[in-house]
Amino acid sequence: MPAWSRGPVDMVPGVVPVALLVARTDTHAVLIDGLLVYPTGFDFDLAVRRHPGLGRHHHPDPDVWHELRLEVRFADGRRADNGPGPWPRPDDDRPPDPPLLYQSVIGPDGGHVWLWGLPPPGPLTFACQWPAERIPPSQVELDARLVLDAAARATTLWADQAPSP
Amino acid sequence: MPAWEPPSGYRIPAWLRPPEDMVPGVVPLELVVARTDTHAVLVTRLHAYPTGLAFTLTVRPRPDLPDERRHEPGGGLRRSARFLDLRLALRFADGHTPSNDPRRWPHTFETEQPDPPFLYFHGGGGSRVWQSGHWLWGLPPPGPLAFVCRWPAGGVPASGVEIDAGLVLEAADRAAAVWPAGD
Numbered sequence: 001m002p003a004w005s006r007g008p009v010d011m012v013p014g015v016v017p018v019a020l021l022v023a024r025t026d027t028h029a030v031l032i033d034g035l036l037v038y039p040t041g042f043d044f045d046l047a048v049r050r051h052p053g054l055g056r057h058h059h060p061d062p063d064v065w066h067e068l069r070l071e072v073r074f075a076d077g078r079r080a081d082n083g084p085g086p087w088p089r090p091d092d093d094r095p096p097d098p099p100l101l102y103q104s105v106i107g108p109d110g111g112h113v114w115l116w117g118l119p120p121p122g123p124l125t126f127a128c129q130w131p132a133e134r135i136p137p138s139q140v141e142l143d144a145r146l147v148l149d150a151a152a153r154a155t156t157l158w159a160d161q162a163p164s165p
Numbered sequence: 166m167p168a169w170e171p172p173s174g175y176r177i178p179a180w181l182r183p184p185e186d187m188v189p190g191v192v193p194l195e196l197v198v199a200r201t202d203t204h205a206v207l208v209t210r211l212h213a214y215p216t217g218l219a220f221t222l223t224v225r226p227r228p229d230l231p232d233e234r235r236h237e238p239g240g241g242l243r244r245s246a247r248f249l250d251l252r253l254a255l256r257f258a259d260g261h262t263p264s265n266d267p268r269r270w271p272h273t274f275e276t277e278q279p280d281p282p283f284l285y286f287h288g289g290g291g292s293r294v295w296q297s298g299h300w301l302w303g304l305p306p307p308g309p310l311a312f313v314c315r316w317p318a319g320g321v322p323a324s325g326v327e328i329d330a331g332l333v334l335e336a337a338d339r340a341a342a343v344w345p346a347g348d
Contacts, residue, residue, distance in 0.1 A: 009228045009294055012207060017193035019212070021343065029343045031188060034210040034221075036195070045210075049185050049343055157197070157205045161229045 004088075004095045004116040005102065007038045010161060014153030016042075016146050022128050023138035027051050030068075030110070030135065032126050037150035041117055046070055046103070046110040046128075065106050068130040072101060072115055075122025075144060080115060118151055119144040180278050180302040181285055183212065183219045190214070190339030192332050198253070198314045199324035203227050206251070206314050206321060213336035218301040222253055222265075222286070224319065225294055247318040248295050255284060255301065258308025258330065265299060304337055305330040 007013065016035035023030040031047040048068070071081040080101035088096040098117020105112040124147060127139035183189065189212035196208040207223040254264040263284035271279050281303020289297025310333065313325035 009225050012195050012197055012205075013209070015191065015193055015195050015209070015211075017191045019188050019191055021188055024343060031343075033189060033191070033212065036209060051344060052186050157200060157225065158202075158227050158229075161227060 002095065003040060004098075004100060006104075006114055007036070007043050008040065010157050011038055012155045012157060013038050013043070014150030016142075016150045018142070018146065020126060020140045020142060022126050022140045023130075023135050025135055027054055028130075028133050028135055030128050030130070030138070032140070035147070035150070037118075037147055038154050039118075039151050041098070041115050042147060042151075044113050044115075046113055048108065048110040062106075064132045065108055067132050068110065068135075069128060070101070070103070070113070071125075071127045072099060073125040073127065074099065074119045075124070076120050080117075082113070119147055121145055121148065178275070178278065179216065180281075180283060181275075182300055183214050184216060186343050187214055188341045188343060189219065190336030192218075192336045194328060194332065196312055196326050196328070198312050198326050199316070199321045201319075201321055203230060204316075204319050204321060206316065206324070208253075208312055211333070211336070213304070213333050214340045215304075215337055217281075217303055218305075218333055218337075220299050220301075222251070222289070222297045222299055222314075223294060224248065224251065224296075224316070248289060248297075248316075250318050251314065251316040251321075253284070253299070253312065253314045255282070255305070256309075256311035256313060256325075257282065257305045258310070259306045261305075263301060263303075305333060307331055307334065 013036035019031055019033035022032055029049040032044050033047055034045040036043045069083060071079055073079040078099055080099040082101055082103040100116040102114045103111045121144055123141040124144040125139055125141050129135055129137040192211035192213055194211060197205060198208055199206040205225045208220050209223055210221040212219045252266055254262050256262050261282050263282040265284050265286050283302040286297050286299045289295055307330055309327050310330035311325050311327045315321060315323040
């Protein structure tokens with residue numbers, strides 16, 4: 001697996017000590033939590049919560065699950081999203097330009113996301129919308145310093161291991 | 166094919182999962198519970214709520230070793246099966262030791278609320294990096310809180326790490342309702 005496609009297996013990530021409420025309607029909420037940071041990027045969960053009064057019913061059509069749109073915006077204007085688009089070939093010699101967002105799990109309760117690349121200092125914006133579940137465009141900002149500080153706390157598990165090819 | 170749906174009206178009991186209607190308080194730690202020449206066992210994503218603590222138990226293989234050095238059998242099912250004897254227990258300052266060993270769970274845990282603390286998990290997955298969501302029903306008392314694991318199939322002896330339970334209790338205090346009463 002190329003380095004840009006996931007977090008390094010041989011590191012303990014640094015944790016961002018907050019969970020973010022990105023959107024909330026009368027029926028649904030979207031959270032960003034589990035922010036784990038490495039020197040090359042960060043993992044997080046895109047978590048959909050349903051109001052307890054609704055029971056556990058969710059939309060049965062997987063195509064609808066894919067329509068929960070997430071965009072991450074850096075303070076310098078760069079952005080990445082989970083929309084359908086060309087995905088770099090793993091065997092390309094040159095790593096893609098960051099940021100690159102890859103959602104590895106997609107389901108009725110959200111999914112798991114890897115973002116290749118760290119943000120510059122300044123506001124880091126998470127924006128989402130999900131028309132099928134009547135979630136309008138919504139966003140929340142995080143001080144990117146929290147992410148950068150967490151990246152600095154990531155540590156190597158096996159200091160004596162051979163360098164990755 | 167339609168997605169599987171639980172029986173109409175079924176709700177996962179409160180003691181088997183984190184509350185859906187709360188934003189968790191994040192415990193600002195990642196824990197290396199065990200590390201050998203071939204594997205590391207981590208506890209990550211520590212999310213605290215007033216009713217308990219959610220976290221992820223993760224096994225990471227040392228990536229620069231061939232599979233044979235890690236004694237890893239081939240095939241996804243065989244690889245997953247070798248995690249069956251990965252045991253984790255929490256050691257509270259008051260002497261309680263909730264464990265993820267199902268043989269220690271009360272037989273009625275699915276239908277009757279067990280006395281806390283109760284450490285629940287329901288499987289895990291991943292071919293190389295294996296992960297399993299865990300839920301501790303009930304918060305630890307103040308004082309030292311130890312995470313202890315052993316994994317015979319992976320060659321990991323009894324190992325552990327200790328934190329201050331105050332970090333968990335403070336995070337639980339930071340958890341907030343998604344839909345506050347009156348909203």
